[in-house]
Amino acid sequence: MKTITFHSYKGGTGKTSIAVNFAWYLAVNGHNTCLIDFDLRAPSLHSYFPLSRNEQVNYFTDYLLDLSPIEDIFRSIPVTSDNPSLFWISRASFEFIRQESEQRQKLIQKDTSILPKLFKTIKYLENLGFNYLIIDNMPGVSYRALDALIASSHIVNITRPSISDVTGLKELAVNIYSRLSEDARVGLIINQREEQDDRVQAFTKESKELMEDLKLQARIHDELQKAMVRLNNLFEFHIIAHIPRIPFLVERIYVPDKLDLVMKDHRLQPFIEALHKLKKWVKEG
Ligand SMILES: Nc1ncnc2c1ncn2[C@@H]1O[C@H](COP(=O)(O)OP(=O)(O)O)[C@@H](O)[C@H]1O
Ligand SMILES: [Mg+2]
Numbered sequence: 532m533k534t535i536t537f538h539s540y541k542g543g544t545g546k547t548s549i550a551v552n553f554a555w556y557l558a559v560n561g562h563n564t565c566l567i568d569f570d571l572r573a574p575s576l577h578s579y580f581p582l583s584r585n586e587q588v589n590y591f592t593d594y595l596l597d598l599s600p601i602e603d604i605f606r607s608i609p610v611t612s613d614n615p616s617l618f619w620i621s622r623a624s625f626e627f628i629r630q631e632s633e634q635r636q637k638l639i640q641k642d643t644s645i646l647p648k649l650f651k652t653i654k655y656l657e658n659l660g661f662n663y664l665i666i667d668n669m670p671g672v673s674y675r676a677l678d679a680l681i682a683s684s685h686i687v688n689i690t691r692p693s694i695s696d697v698t699g700l701k702e703l704a705v706n707i708y709s710r711l712s713e714d715a716r717v718g719l720i721i722n723q724r725e726e727q728d729d730r731v732q733a734f735t736k737e738s739k740e741l742m743e744d745l746k747l748q749a750r751i752h753d754e755l756q757k758a759m760v761r762l763n764n765l766f767e768f769h770i771i772a773h774i775p776r777i778p779f780l781v782e783r784i785y786v787p788d789k790l791d792l793v794m795k796d797h798r799l800q801p802f803i804e805a806l807h808k809l810k811k812w813v814k815e816g
Pocket of ligand 2: 570573575667
């Protein structure tokens with residue numbers, strides 16, 4: 532089984548959007564897939580998979596806090612009517628959404644019992660015949676984010692083309708990923724890239740602004756290329772895919788009952804194409 536963790540330096544880069552849809556994409560393509568919400572600061576699988584009425588499922592965080600056995604923390608999601616592959620999810624407790632979450636306070640501390648629980652989860656799913664575990668990690672560097680990175684066979688960093696994201700990426704790559712990369716493969720997806728066409732249309736009246744903006748984009752691109760060259764001297768680090776900013780909520784992509792519609796929407800093609808490239812990259816090693 533492969534364990535793929537989505538990570539970033541900052542929040543809001545697209546980890547959850549890509550993790551959810553990648554998990555769904557793998558399941559649709561016949562692989563037994565499990566998706567875990569491990570962003571303990573901003574858990575968000577609830578918005579994709581709301582609690583159904585009378586649901587009696589415990590949370591992944593209950594297992595981490597010794598409040599639930601591992602058997603009770605997963606919910607099975609039907610993929611499509613004719614698809615027998617397993618698609619399981621495990622969410623973080625709703626309690627974490629509260630500002631003053633006591634469970635979160637407990638779980639973000641230094642705690643050497645969490646990593647073994649992640650490994651136990653991997654073993655448990657492996658024994659049940661799962662092919663992929665997808666972890667939607669918390670951004671930045673924290674005890675739990677590191678635990679997830681250590682437990683992974685593949686790390687996918689999601690970065691937006693902005694100066695602060697690229698600076699953060701360099702920091703993570705040099706100080707964290709390069710030290711893990713003997714065991715894990717690390718790749719990068721550039722998300723929410725502004726398409727030049729959109730920009731030209733939006734700024735035709737403000738040509739000066741456009742010029743400044745294009746210059747900034749070029750600088751970021753330049754920074755990123757330089758960073759990639761430097762990082763590739765440290766360890767193998769690929770750009771897996773670029774995804775443009777898609778001008779409507781990506782959250783809507785996960786609609787298994789409207790699969791045909793999604794597949795036909797040409798605006799989503801770059802997103803689906805990126806999932807395809809990601810799957811190819813994961814399968815390669
Ligand atoms: N390629 C994209 N185009 C447009 N909006 C996007 C794209 N990727 C993500 N978003 C939007 O950005 C916001 C943050 O994405 P999310 O996946 O929740 O990020 P994270 O999990 O890293 O915090 C969401 O509203 C999401 O719909
Ligand atoms: Mg998220």
